[in-house]
Amino acid sequence: MLFGARAHAQDAAAAAPSEPASAPEADVTTSAPELDTIPVAGDEPAAVQTDGGSSPGLAEIVVTAQKRKQSLHDVPLSVTAVGAEQLADINASDLTDVSYYIPNARVDTDDAGSPQVFIRGFGTNTFNPSFESSVGFVEDDIFYGRGAYFTEAMFDVDRVEVLRGPQGTLFGKNTVAGLYNVISRGVTDNFSANARASYGSYDDFRFEGGVGGMFNDWFGARLSFMTHQNDGELRNTYLHRDENDLNQNAGRLKLRILPLDDVQMDINLVRSDSSLNFWPYELAKLDEGTYNYLSSFDPDVEDDPNDFKTEFNAPGFIDKGSSTESMKTDWSIGDLGGIHDAHLILVGGYSKLYINQLNDLDVSPADILNLYNHEHYNQTSVELRLEGQSDSLFGLGKSVDFVTGGYFFRSNYRLLAQIVAGKDLGSFVLTDDFLQLATGNSNINLITALGLPGLPLVGQLLAPVIGNDFYQFDYTQQTTSLAYFAQATWKISDHWSLTPGVRINHETKDLETAGTGCPDKLVSGLCFTSLLLGANDYDVPGKRDETDISPKVALQYIWNDNLNFYSSYARGYKSGGYNSLSYTGEDLPFKPEKAATYEVGFKSRLFDRHLNFNTTFYYTTLDNLQVLAFHGATTNVGNASATSRGVETDVQWLTPWRLLTINGSFGYIDAKYDSYPDAPAPISDGIGATQDLKGKTIAFAPKQTATITPILTVPMPWNLMMRLSGDALFQGEQYTDTDLDPYTRVGGHWEYAARMSIANQDNNWSVTIGGKNLSDKRVANQVTDATVFPGSYFVQQAPGRELYATLQLNW
Template sequence: MFINSSTSLRPHCVAIALILTAHNAFSAPVKERRVLEEVIVSAQKVEQSSQDVPISLTAVSGEFMKEVGAVNLQDLAPYMPNVRFSSDTDPALTQVNIRGFGSNPLNAAFESSVGFVQDEVFYNRPSYFSEAMFDIARIEVLRGPQGTLFGKNTVAGVFNVSSADPTDDFSGKLQWQENDADERYLEAAVAGGVGDHLSLRVSAMDRDKEGDLYNQFLQRRDDQHEQNAQRLKIFFDPSDSLHMELNAYQSETMANYWGLQIFKLDDDTRTFLENYDPNIEDNPYDFRSSYNVPGFIEKTSDSLSLLSEWQLGDVAGLQNSAFTLIVADSELYIDSLVDLDASPADLAKLAVTSDYNQQSLELRFTASSESLFGLGEGVNLVAGIYALHSEFEQHTQITAGDDLLAYLTTDDALQLISGNPNGGSGGLLGSLNLAGLGLISGLGATVIDDDSYLLDYFLDVEAYAAFAQFSWYITDKWVLTPGLRYSRETKTADASGASRCRTGNLGLPCLMGTALSAEEYQEEGIEREESDLSPKLSLQYYLNEDTNIFISYARGYKSGGFNASSFGGEDLNFEPEKAVTVEAGLKGSFLDNTLRFNLAVYQTQFENLQVLAFNGAFFDVKNAATATSDGLEMDVMWITPMPFLRLAGSVGLLDARYDSYPAAPAPINEGVDAQQDLGGRRISFAPKETASFTPTLEFPVFGLAMSTSVDILYQGDQYTDGDLDKNTFSPGYTTVSARVSLASLDSGWAITVGGSNLTDEEVLGQVLDTVFFPGTYNTRQKSMRKIFASLNYQW
């Protein structure tokens, strides 16, 4: 991927080769050859050039993150073909889609279809995507099923992240960045050796974001965000054959929550809500909200891992033999409170606490051989076992507000209760505005009094796997790489739902349970066992030392589970998700290694897609039959013959559609539990085109290195909700970012000024149905123009 080259061509050192030829403005030029630096990745569990890996991948360096002012993975997505984050503001509900496929995080039962691995540890909750993204050395995005080598549940792809390593010499860095929207980011690290066998690195991050979304009811910023995190990384080399790495981090996040705006109020809903906020409006582009519950989220996580590598040398005819053992333990705790209806009326609030912990072990063996049983010219082998045990506990409380009784006198309530979008009073209730009578509001507060529906969910997972993959160099031109993973998984769950209210003591139904059409249930010890065999096969042909073509086949698998948010206990189970991908591509370096061009085309077929269906109050879990994704990814990096200019670009083409989905949920304004046939329709979060183009100018200025870049980023049109409601359709858009950097010749310091979305494009990142108001929506607006300044210093 073109971003790879940022390792050697970052803003504060991209011009070094040129500057060395012109030490000052008056010295004569001495020509030196500029080339693209090789990028080393671990996509196949061994270190190798990214150009030798027979899959479509993007590798992003930590230096590139600093260059573009990125502080999280969401900021990098526009530079990655066919990669999409649903939100860049939500610290808990991270949804990632690769080639159109991902998992909706609104139901905690779903594990992500896109895996997340950091420092060799697989993390099995989507909330980890935002936990330890600081002091980063490299990010690898591997597209398509990666089940052979990476953890579990990597059916759509993997983010493989590596943090910066300790150094033997004393070194460090300091990064300070400030945005014009009152956002500050500070990152620091210190590394060095202690004696002959020990080295360590200590790093920390602090982020404070004031926020963009103003709540006119509570007079606060609903997306205010604070996070601080620390990491300790220790290398211990007691001998030439033994290497050990200890990696520990912790992170704390506190934020106002959640950052939603209301959209498309009909007349009856507007009349009702004006009783509580006379200035209520539904413009989704003005960064103004109005809801009454001061929501929040508190998130903490910590992780501890130990990697041990034993170099065995030559064993039983194998060379470079080594065992690697990774053991890890991690915990993630989330406490949140949100306004369920996202309006100024006190209808319902949602409190969710979850506690997750996982322990994992991976033991793998790597080696090489001169041939495969005397055939060919060499073999590289990776084989191992993997085990994961996790426990997840979640408690959900949906509490009725004082205005819920008044809400029951509206047409919105009658439509949901009857299931008929055309039902109600024909506008009579709206004109009478019974909710505006103080008597009903006062009576509601008296009658409701701590009326709640409670959901409790506990999930225990035990997963085991054995895997093997080898690359066989048949000749100096042909490489065959087969792989296989056998996995077995057991899930055991307890799930229950119950109403709680004072009126229940009088033999009357609880109001919240009635409004949700919820029933009491208790299921204990429900269990499912699954096993899977996922093969992989690729064949490469090297046209020359720098260019190869490949074709690959891979099968992916994501386990099934149990609904964590059922309101009745029916249909708790959902089935596993499966995918098969065929991919072909070209990876090459040309023009004396000044031009890098990569191209991949693919087709993926999915079975039993795991989806959520909105039921008017919450989300039901379903499997969505079959889908197909066809597409292309291309990237280019060119150091042009003009010594001051380099060019980078990428293109993603995507056609992801349902093949068969006859009982798909219809938009809620067509009726509760209404269905539609989505066969042949495009799936959500699947823009047909994505593209980026970045020209960079590099030149010396009075003994310093100056660089200026412009990013032109295009995202195609797409639906942002699974029911493909026309109101959730987001048109395609183009944003422009730019930056100017001035750096010292030795890369010791760099000052960068830049901005994103400089043309102020108004973009809705996601549009979702609003609880209680059929036909009304909640939106998340992407950030408008942001100007940033940063100072980077390293020694």
């Protein structure tokens, strides 16, 4: 749904002036014959004439959720679309900002290397690099195979489409929970340019702009760029620096070549680089022994998880970036036998990604364990598809729209990571925390009772004995996928249509995973890091060879042009793999995920298209859900099975008071494990304890999500207009760790945002002031067990209050 995408009749322009808009793309100006007007998301909203001929209604929203341009109203899927206008209005800088307005969706991008993305309660913790995301990411027709692409620069965007439920038929593997489909602005017929500058709390500065158009009848280009700096909200009082401070730069060059009248070639070159001080965690719930030990390194150490202060000693960082080159060729064949408006489309792309980072694993002023991580990834993909329509299905019924094609994907991934002993590991060995980890008995309190002083000095004396002490992970994986897909929409009659589809995918993975203890230890046979982690050396090659068939079928009943009902069944698939962060080399394989979803819903345009109301009910079963379990200093991977059921609703209402539009959304999730017998238990049950989570709720699955956004547009003197808008955002209670520890539970809460914009009637400029989380609500995004301090926790806070001002120019 596009907030604020309201249409205005020409005779009503003075009373309700249109909002700032981006220029329409040259390649998406065709409109479906059954609709009055279908502008692309982000285009100038056009009037939709009703039977009376004078009353303005809400503009259509065009999406490509089925790889062809359609009105959102006609797509038999649960889809929410956010256009360029709303992205600018809410001052969105990443997909986390967007997700607040998507029912039953969650995106956590505080960890730029391992973002967590969930739809309908299902997702993957990509902290383990061998896990691929269960939510797919596609940008400008290119599927990206690593979750880290979710945190690459998002700029010059025309719209974001969020497709819920398995999307395996048209978009392939790794879409068992859904898909984020991002479309950037394209080359326009006429020369156009835009720029947007924003400044806000914590010295947040973001500038993006784009310029281009067709230079002649066969060549055009668009150049866009973005720079973003932010000091970060989390203060490290030990290192006297800001954590999560961001420095991000990106650019995109689009070329359009029309070598023939019926051939269009689009070349897309993108580059993004980011660097930031890193580790967005705070300590919480320190026991007496842990506090006494850490305060000997920093007397100001504290465990308040809501004050945006941390005290770890390692100057962590993350540097990451990507480059992508892609080309899309669209040959408009026209009539091909009995096929009309046939298009042969070839999409090819190459992308590479790098991540280098240092993390303080103990998140404390003591130098105990650090993680060095280096990742290198590249992928090549080619898709060839044929689209078109016929008058009937072999003389039966009415028209058939179809898309069919083949897909090739190959990727190479390399991980080299080291858990390195710090200079204070020797003193940590003399603490109750170490004894608890070594014995598995969390009730040991011998040293706390003795109150031994001088532990930092002990650590310094033992540092030469520990020497170059580390545990290293080395993981390589090559993936090759081949797929054939086909989907058609058969209009059986004026009221019924049927959409069957299938994708046949074959995938191979050749991999090797190894773990090695410190080879240069000074004391032969003794490796403190391996001892602490319970690790040993291993080197295991692996191979996976999997074939999957993902079918889909949707039945749609079209009551009239403004109301339709649909039901569907779809399957999705994500391949299995081997654990890349094992300490023992045991139980390495994990199975592929397979999801099946049933949906029933309706899409309506009511009251002369003044109210859009779309609702979907769903039921999803997911077999072999890939789960990551934290056990203190160790992590394990495995499989579970789960069921999620619920509802999502999008609403857009152009009220009788024509200056006011009200938009909203609502989501409900009931997601529970059907089987998870060896799940991690809360630390209060003992170190390494397990539990059976059958029938228990899934973490990161809030019961309810809701938004309501009133938008008031007021004409002003001097050819100006004012726009006032606000958001009330609700997120229900949820657990933020797999073990469902009560301490990791975040209660339901509301957050509020507001904005005021002044613009001229010609949409050449606008000035906005606004704020997010105006009540400064302090809540946690995630809470996990502390790595080496049993009974304590790491907390990652959600952002506090943020104020900002923006200036936007359009030419």
